[in-house]
Amino acid sequence: MALFVQKDTLASYMKVVQPEAGKGSVASYIPALQQADPDAFGCAVHQGKEKAEAGDTGIRFTLQSVAKVISLALALMDRGREEVFSRVGMEPSGNPFHSIQALEKEKPAKPLNPMINAGALVVADMLQEKRPDTAADRFVGLIQQITANPDVDICAETAVSERNHSNLNRALCYFLKSHNVLENEVEEVLNTYINLCSVKVNSCDLARIGSVLGADGRDPETGEYLIPSWTAEMVTTFMVTCGMYDASGSFAINAGIPCKSGVSGALLGSLPDGTGIGVYSPPLDSHGNSAAGTRLLERLSSDFQLSIFSGR
Numbered sequence: 001m002a003l004f005v006q007k008d009t010l011a012s013y014m015k016v017v018q019p020e021a022g023k024g025s026v027a028s029y030i031p032a033l034q035q036a037d038p039d040a041f042g043c044a045v046h047q048g049k050e051k052a053e054a055g056d057t058g059i060r061f062t063l064q065s066v067a068k069v070i071s072l073a074l075a076l077m078d079r080g081r082e083e084v085f086s087r088v089g090m091e092p093s094g095n096p097f098h099s100i101q102a103l104e105k106e107k108p109a110k111p112l113n114p115m116i117n118a119g120a121l122v123v124a125d126m127l128q129e130k131r132p133d134t135a136a137d138r139f140v141g142l143i144q145q146i147t148a149n150p151d152v153d154i155c156a157e158t159a160v161s162e163r164n165h166s167n168l169n170r171a172l173c174y175f176l177k178s179h180n181v182l183e184n185e186v187e188e189v190l191n192t193y194i195n196l197c198s199v200k201v202n203s204c205d206l207a208r209i210g211s212v213l214g215a216d217g218r219d220p221e222t223g224e225y226l227i228p229s230w231t232a233e234m235v236t237t238f239m240v241t242c243g244m245y246d247a248s249g250s251f252a253i254n255a256g257i258p259c260k261s262g263v264s265g266a267l268l269g270s271l272p273d274g275t276g277i278g279v280y281s282p283p284l285d286s287h288g289n290s291a292a293g294t295r296l297l298e299r300l301s302s303d304f305q306l307s308i309f310s311g312r
């Protein structure tokens with residue numbers, strides 16, 4: 001199957017949307033992220049062995065919230081659907097990703113979904129419970145397998161930087177702990193969560209993750225299942241309903257691509273025909289999503305009818 005776009009066309013779309021980056025700002029609440037080059041822009045599109053890559057696809061950046069997709073997959077593989085969703089919900093949140101507001105309303109406390117910080121902290125707790133090997137090692141191992149890139153690893157500098165500026169996530173953890181939602185200690189859960197967010201990849205790695213998720217969890221070369229198909233289906237569904245936080249609704253209308261964003265400026269897109277899209281552009285819009293990256297996906301989707309709702 002031919003890719004929907006080739007390198008030169010992709011580069012021309014990137015040129016058109018690049019000015020959007022100027023309207024956003026690079027995340028500063030984690031100081032290490034502030035060092036990112038606001039003009040960096042890379043996009044990779046993979047489908048099986050077919051690849052189109054343009055711009056700064058070699059630049060490495062941390063997953064940040066894109067990690068929530070893979071940590072959910074791992075928790076589902078470890079514990080099964082019933083247990084995971086007894087502790088974290090399935091509903092979109094109209095609030096920002098670090099909001100504590102909705103948690104206060106639920107009795108007993110249950111984060112609305114695994115794509116917001118409160119939900120991902122509970123997922124991190126589930127990953128580390130009673131396992132002899134560390135959750136972060138298993139997480140990195142799975143990403144290395146999916147990306148076929150043994151160099152993927154945790155960026156210690158970003159992890160330390162986030163740990164020193166994590167009072168909001170720490171507050172979420174204490175709230176969860178006080179309602180007996182966390183089984184492990186607050187600092188342990190926070191450390192696990194931060195380590196997962198600090199895994200470093202490039203846009204090509206992201207495209208490969210999207211490609212595997214879109215191909216029912218199968219390795220593009222060998223066809224071997226890296227993630228069970230029911231898990232891939234579930235996490236890509238969350239990417240549609242919750243992946244772009246409180247902009248998930250408008251992004252579903254404007255692009256219709258299952259997608260997950262991270263505050264590093266990362267975007268992971270995944271289509272059911274096994275096309276994966278990885279974008280990196282650090283300046284963020286007011287929802288915490290890459291400004292130019294979001295616009296790029298919207299433009300590509302509308303011109304190449306990529307929406308999963310388009311009935312192609």
Ligand code: GLN
Pocket residue numbers: 063064065066097098117162169197261262263264288
């Ligand atoms: N590590 C970041 C945080 O917890 C991830 C947030 C994001 O990418 N939206 O704040």
